Amino acid sequence: MKYVDEYRQPELAKSLAAAIAREAAPERAYHIMEFCGGHTHAIFRHGVHDLMPENVRFVHGPGCPVCVLPIGRIDGAMELAQRHDAILCTYGDMMRVPASKRKSLLQAKAEGADIRMVYSTLDALRLARENPERQVVFFAIGFETTTPPTAVAIKQAQAQGLENFSVYCNHVLTPAAITHVLESPEVREMGTVAIDAFLGPSHVSSIIGTRPYEFFAEEFQRPVVIAGFEPLDVMQATLMAIRQLNEGRHEVENQYARVVTRDGNIKAQNLVAEVFELRRSFEWRGLGEVPYGALKIKQAFSGLDAEKRFALDCPSVADVKGCDCPEILRGVKKPTDCKLFGRVCTPDNPMGSCMVSSEGACAAYWTYRRFQEPGEAAA
Amino acid sequence: MNVVDGRFPGRIDLKRGAVDMTHGSGGRAMAQLIEALFVRHFDNDLLRQGNDQASFEAPPGRLVMSTDGHVISPLFFPGGDIGSLAVHGTINDIAMAGAKPLYLSAGFILEEGFPLADLERIVASMAEAARQAGVRVITGDTKVVERGKGDGVFITSTGVGVVPEGVDLSGDKAQPGDAILLSGPIGDHGVAVLSKRENLEFETEILSDSAPLHTLVAAMVEAVPDLRCLRDPTRGGLATTLNELAQQSGVGMALKEQAIPVRPDVAAACELLGLDPLYVANEGKLVAICPGARAEALLAAMRAHPLGQEAAIVGEVVADAHAFVRMETLLGGMRVVDWLAGEQLPRIC
Numbered sequence: 001m002k003y004v005d006e007y008r009q010p011e012l013a014k015s016l017a018a019a020i021a022r023e024a025a026p027e028r029a030y031h032i033m034e035f036c037g038g039h040t041h042a043i044f045r046h047g048v049h050d051l052m053p054e055n056v057r058f059v060h061g062p063g064c065p066v067c068v069l070p071i072g073r074i075d076g077a078m079e080l081a082q083r084h085d086a087i088l089c090t091y092g093d094m095m096r097v098p099a100s101k102r103k104s105l106l107q108a109k110a111e112g113a114d115i116r117m118v119y120s121t122l123d124a125l126r127l128a129r130e131n132p133e134r135q136v137v138f139f140a141i142g143f144e145t146t147t148p149p150t151a152v153a154i155k156q157a158q159a160q161g162l163e164n165f166s167v168y169c170n171h172v173l174t175p176a177a178i179t180h181v182l183e184s185p186e187v188r189e190m191g192t193v194a195i196d197a198f199l200g201p202s203h204v205s206s207i208i209g210t211r212p213y214e215f216f217a218e219e220f221q222r223p224v225v226i227a228g229f230e231p232l233d234v235m236q237a238t239l240m241a242i243r244q245l246n247e248g249r250h251e252v253e254n255q256y257a258r259v260v261t262r263d264g265n266i267k268a269q270n271l272v273a274e275v276f277e278l279r280r281s282f283e284w285r286g287l288g289e290v291p292y293g294a295l296k297i298k299q300a301f302s303g304l305d306a307e308k309r310f311a312l313d314c315p316s317v318a319d320v321k322g323c324d325c326p327e328i329l330r331g332v333k334k335p336t337d338c339k340l341f342g343r344v345c346t347p348d349n350p351m352g353s354c355m356v357s358s359e360g361a362c363a364a365y366w367t368y369r370r371f372q373e374p375g376e377a378a379a
Numbered sequence: 380m381n382v383v384d385g386r387f388p389g390r391i392d393l394k395r396g397a398v399d400m401t402h403g404s405g406g407r408a409m410a411q412l413i414e415a416l417f418v419r420h421f422d423n424d425l426l427r428q429g430n431d432q433a434s435f436e437a438p439p440g441r442l443v444m445s446t447d448g449h450v451i452s453p454l455f456f457p458g459g460d461i462g463s464l465a466v467h468g469t470i471n472d473i474a475m476a477g478a479k480p481l482y483l484s485a486g487f488i489l490e491e492g493f494p495l496a497d498l499e500r501i502v503a504s505m506a507e508a509a510r511q512a513g514v515r516v517i518t519g520d521t522k523v524v525e526r527g528k529g530d531g532v533f534i535t536s537t538g539v540g541v542v543p544e545g546v547d548l549s550g551d552k553a554q555p556g557d558a559i560l561l562s563g564p565i566g567d568h569g570v571a572v573l574s575k576r577e578n579l580e581f582e583t584e585i586l587s588d589s590a591p592l593h594t595l596v597a598a599m600v601e602a603v604p605d606l607r608c609l610r611d612p613t614r615g616g617l618a619t620t621l622n623e624l625a626q627q628s629g630v631g632m633a634l635k636e637q638a639i640p641v642r643p644d645v646a647a648a649c650e651l652l653g654l655d656p657l658y659v660a661n662e663g664k665l666v667a668i669c670p671g672a673r674a675e676a677l678l679a680a681m682r683a684h685p686l687g688q689e690a691a692i693v694g695e696v697v698a699d700a701h702a703f704v705r706m707e708t709l710l711g712g713m714r715v716v717d718w719l720a721g722e723q724l725p726r727i728c
Contacts, residue, residue, distance in 0.1 A: 005646070005709075010637070013710040045655075047712015231710055347720030358653075368714040370703070 007230030008046065016235040017051040024242055030056045031194040032241055033331055035178060036201035037064030037359025038229055044368035046231035056238065059193070060364075062177055062329040063201055065142045065170075066093045066357035068284045071317040073170055074099035076307075077139045080168060081105075081113035084310050086135040088115045089124035094139060097356045100317050104356075121153035128157070128165035137306045141170045145203040147295065148268040151275040154297065154304050168306040169297050171276065172284065174204050175212045176293030180284075182220045186332050193331050197241040199234065200226040202256050209264025213252045221250045228256040275301055283316055285353060286329030325352035328361050335362040342366065387411040396495040403489065403523025416499055417485075417519060420506040425482075425517040433517035435482065438541045445472035446537040454501065454531055456575045458568075458586030459662075461534055462505035467589045467662060468613070469538040470512055474593040475609045475665065477548045477600050478540035483509060485536050486520040490529035501532065512591040514538075540593075546600055552607040553628035557696040558674035560667045562595065562681055563588070563689040564640040565617050569659035570648045585644055590663030595686045599667060602680035607668040616658040618716045620666055621704045631699020634706040634716065638693045658719050668696065 024030060034040060040060045043049055049058060062068050074097055081088040088105070095106040095117060109115040114134075118124050121138055128136035140150045150167060157165040178198065186193040200213055205226045213224045223244035227237030237255040244251060254260055275298060282294030297305040306312065319325060323345070324338035335341050335354070345351040347363055354360035391411050401408035418426055425433040449465045459467075466483065473480040485505065489498065509516050567588040574585060592611065600606060612620040617639070625632050641649075641656045649656050663686065669677050674692055681687030694706075704716040 008709045010709055010711060045708070045714060046710050047708040047714050048710065050712035051710060363720075367717045367720070370715050370717070 007228070007232040009232070012232055013051060013235060016232065016239060020051075020056060020235065020239050020242060021053045023239065023246065024053050024056050025246060026055065028055065029194070030242055030245060031059050031196045032056070032199060032238060033059040033061045033181070033195045033197070034199040034227075034234070035061035035063040035174065036199075036204070037067065037357065037361075038202065039199055039227065039234060040064075040361055040364050041359050042229050042231055042234055044364040047368075048231050048234055051235070052238070056242070059195055059331040060328070060361040061181065061198075061331060062284070062286060063143065063174065064329075064354075064357050064359040064361075065146075065172060066097060067325065067329060067353040067360045068172060068177070068286060069094075069097070069141060069170055069353065070283045070285045071099050071319065072283070072314040074105070075317065076312045076314040077168060078103070078105060078108050078113070079312065080137050080306060080310060081115050082108060084135065085114070086137045086310075087127055087131060088113070088137050088139055089118045089127060090115060090139040091119075091141065092117045093357050093359075094141060096350065097353045098320075098350055102320070102351070121149045125153055125156060125162065125165065128162050132164055134164060136165050138165070138167045139170070140167050143172055143174050143201070143204050144207045144272075147171045147272050147276065148207065148265075151271040154275050154301050155271070157304055158301060166304050166306040166309050167297065168312070169276070169295060171295040172282070173293050173295070174201060174208070175215070176290055177284070177287065178213075178216055180287050180290050180293065181330055182216065182222070184287075184330055186330065195222065195331065196245055197223040197225070199237050199241065200224050200252075202227060202229050202233075202259065205256065205260045205264065207265050207268050210252050210254050210260060210262050211264070217250050217252050223250050223253070225253045226256050226260050228259065274298075285319070286326035320351045323352040325354045325362075328354050335365040338362070342370065391415050391495070393495045393499050398489045398491055398493040398495065398498065398523055400491055400523055400525070403521060409521060413521060416495075416502050417521075420499075420502045421485075421509070421516040422506070423515045423517060425515065426519075431518075433482070435517070438481070440544060441542040443473050443476045443478040443540045443542055444537065445469060446535065447472060449534040449536070450530065451572065452530060453572070453575050454497070456587055457571045457584055459589040460501055460504050461532065462501035462503075463508040464587075464589050464662060465534045465536040466505050466508035466512065466514070467591050469536040470514060470591040470593055471611045471662075471665070473538045473540035474591070474596040475548070475611055476540070476542055477546040477596060477606070477609065478542040479597065480512070480514045480538050480540040480591075480593050482539045483514055483516045483536055484518045484538075485516050485534060487522070488529055488533040488535075489521065489523045490531055491523055491526040493531050498532065508591070512593065514591075543600065545604055546606075548606060548608045550608045550610060550624050550627040551629075553624055553630050553668045553696045554607070555630060555696055555698040556671045557607055557668050558671050558677075558692055559621070559632060559634070559694040559696065560669070560674065560677055560681065561617065561639065561691055561693045562592070562665045562667070562687045563663075564642045564645065565612065565661055565664060566641055566645040566649060566654075566656035566659040568662040569616070569654070570645050570652075572660075573652065574648065585642075585648060588661055588663035590686055592663065592665055592686060595665070595681065595684045598680050598684050599677060603669050603673045603677045605670060605673065606677070607670070609665050609667050611665045612661050614660050615719045616656070616660060617666065618655075618657040618704070619719055621716065622702075622718045624666070624668065625699075625702040625704050628696075629702060631697045631702055632694055632704040633697050634694035634704065636706050636709050638691050640689050640691055657716055671695065
C-alpha cells in the first residue's frame with residue numbers, strides 16, 4: 001500500500017508553509033473552520049498549526065458524529081442493551097462517551113450488558129446470524145460516510161429475513177450542520193465567531209460529491225475547499241482558501257480530487273435514498289434542534305428500525321454543568337476556555353463527548369497540545 | 380504420538396486428545412501429562428528431579444526476578460505463539476535490568492477441552508525459545524479450569540537472573556542531556572497479532588518481532604557501562620514506555636518523529652486500521668537512555684548486534700516539571716506524545 005508518507009513530506013510542507021506566509025495578507029486575519037473531526041485530529045497530530053502564520057487560525061467545527069450525539073440518544077442505546085437484553089453492536093469510539101449519570105457503554109458492559117465493539121455493519125449482521133435467539137441491534141452513527149454501509153446492512157438483513165436484527169439510526173448530515181453553524185447568532189448577527197472559509201470533509205464528500213456545498217458558497221458568500229486528510233492536503237487546501245479570500249471569490253474547490261468528484265458516489269447515494277429519509281428535526285449536542293439534519297429508516301424497512309421495534313423513547317438530557325461541548329462544537333469557544341478542561345475533564349475521566357472521541361476538539365487539544373500553558377501562542 | 384509408559388495405566392493421546400479435569404487434579408493423569416509434555420520438551424536435570432520446586436546455587440552478585448502473565452489471543456500468530464512469547468517476555472524483563480537470565484518457571488492454566496496437540500505445539504515452542512536463549516525452564520505448575528472459565532491456555536512465567544558487577548539500571552535515572560535510543564522499528568508485534576485476530580490479510584505478512592534481548596543488552600552494557608536505564612515497549616507501545624520513564628525520572632523528553640523507525644508495511648497497516656504505531660506493542664525491542672556523550676558508542680554497539688541493526692537515536696531527555704514527552708512531527712510542528720487513554724488493542728500480550 002502506498003500513500004502513507006507521500007503526503008507528509010517535510011520539504012513540501014515547508015514550501016506550502018512559505019507560500020501561505022507569503023500570500024496571507026498581514027493586515028487581516030483568516031479564520032478557517034475545518035468542519036470535520038478527522039481534520040482536527042490531523043492538524044493536531046502533525047502540528048500543522050505550528051506551520052501557519054499568526055493571522056491564519058483554524059476554528060474547529062462540529063464534524064464529529066460521536067461528539068454531536070446527544071446524551072439522550074446514548075441512553076437509548078444503553079436501554080437496548082440493559083432493558084431489552086439485546087446484543088448492542090457499536091463502533092469503538094462510542095463506548096467511552098459518558099451518557100446520563102456519566103455512565104458510558106463501556107461501564108454498562110462491565111456491569112453485564114452485552115455490548116460489543118464492531119469494526120463494520122457486516123460484523124453486526126454476522127452476530128445476528130450466529131445468535132438467532134437474541135436480538136442484535138446495530139448502533140448506527142456517523143455522517144454520510146458511514147450511512148451507505150448501514151443501508152447495505154438493512155437491505156441484506158431484509159433480504160435474508162434476519163428477524164432478530166435491527167438498526168438504531170443516528171445518522172446525521174453534513175450540509176445541514178454547516179448551514180446551522182453559519183446561521184447561528186454568533187456567526188450571523190453578533191459576529192463573535194468569525195468564519196471566513198471552510199475546509200470541507202474528505203470522505204463525506206467522496207459520497208455526496210462537491211455539489212451540495214455550492215449552495216453555501218453562494219448563499220453565505222464563503223469559500224469551501226474540500227480537503228484530504230493528510231497534513232499536506234490540509235495545508236494545500238488552506239492555501240487555496242486564502243487565495244480565494246484574497247481574490248474575493250467564494251467558490252467550491254476540490255483539493256481532494258484524487259478521491260472526490262463533483263457528483264460523488266451515485267450508487268451509494270441511491271442506496272441511502274432507498275433506505276433512509278430525512279427527520280424533520282433532530283437534536284444535535286451543541287447545536288440544538290437541527291431541521292432536516294438527520295436520517296431515519298423509511299417505512300419500507302421499518303421492521304428493522306430498532307426505535308420502533310423496542311418502542312424507544314429518548315428524552316432530551318442536559319449536559320454536565322460546566323461542560324462547554326456545545327460552544328466548542330460551534331467554534332464559539334476553544335477547549336482551553338472550558339473550566340472543566342484538564343482539571344476534572346480528561347480522556348480518562350471525560351465529562352463530555354468532545355474529550356472522548358478521537359476526533360473531538362478537546363481530546364485533540366489534550367492529547368497533542370497540552371504542553372502549552374494558557375497564554376502561550378494559542379492554536 | 381501415543382505415549383505408553385509402564386508407570387501409567389492408559390495412553391495419553393497427544394495428537395487427538397484434549398485436556399480434561401483429571402489433568403489438573405494432582406493424580407496420575409496430571410503426572411502423565413507433565414511427563415509426556417513438559418518434562419519431555421523442557422528436558423533438564425532440575426526438572427527431571429520431579430520436585431515441586433527447583434533448587435540451585437545462588438550465583439554471586441545481585442539477583443533479579445520478574446514475572447509475567449500471558450493471556451494473548453490468538454494463541455498462535457505470525458512470528459510466534461503464547462509459549463515463545465512467554466519465554467521472550469520474561470527474559471526481556473530480566474534483561475532490562477542489565478541482567479543475565481538464568482532460569483524460568485512456567486505455570487499453566489489450561490481450559491478443559493483444549494487440544495493436547497495445540498498444547499504440545501506451545502510447549503515445544505517454549506522449549507525451543509528457551510534453548511536458543513540458553514535459559515532453562517526448571518519448575519512449573521499445571522491447573523485445569525472448567526470449559527468456559529479460561530481462554531484455552533494462560534501462562535505465567537517467572538524469571539531469575541543475575542546483574543553483572545557495576546551495572547545499576549533504573550527508570551528513575553534519566554537526566555536532562557541524556558540520549559534516547561530505540562533498538563529497531565516499532566509496531567510489528569501488535570499489528571501481527573491484530574492481523575490474525577481480525578482475519579485481515581495484508582500483501583506482506585507482518586511477523587511479530589518477539590525475540591530475547593539479553594545478548595543485545597550484554598553487548599550494550601559492555602560498551603556503555605554507565606547506561607541509565609533500559610525498558611522494553613510492550614503494551615501501550617513506545618509512547619507509554621517513554622511516559623513511564625519520564626514520570627519516574629521527573630524529566631521531559633523531546634523526540635523527532637523522523638528518527639523513529641517504522642516498517643513501511645507496518646505503517647501502512649496502522650494507517651488502514653487507524654492505529655498510531657507509537658502505541659502499538661513490541662516484543663523484541665528496547666528503549667535505552669544513556670549519557671549524551673555516549674550515544675554514538677551505544678548506537679554502534681547496538682547496530683553491531685543482529686537484533687539492533689536498525690537502532691536509532693530518537694530524541695533526548697530535557698528538563699520539564701510536567702514530564703511531558705513531546706515530539707517534533709514529520710512536518711516540523713510540535714505535538715505531545717501522551718499516555719494511552721483507554722485501550723488500543725486488548726490482549727495483545
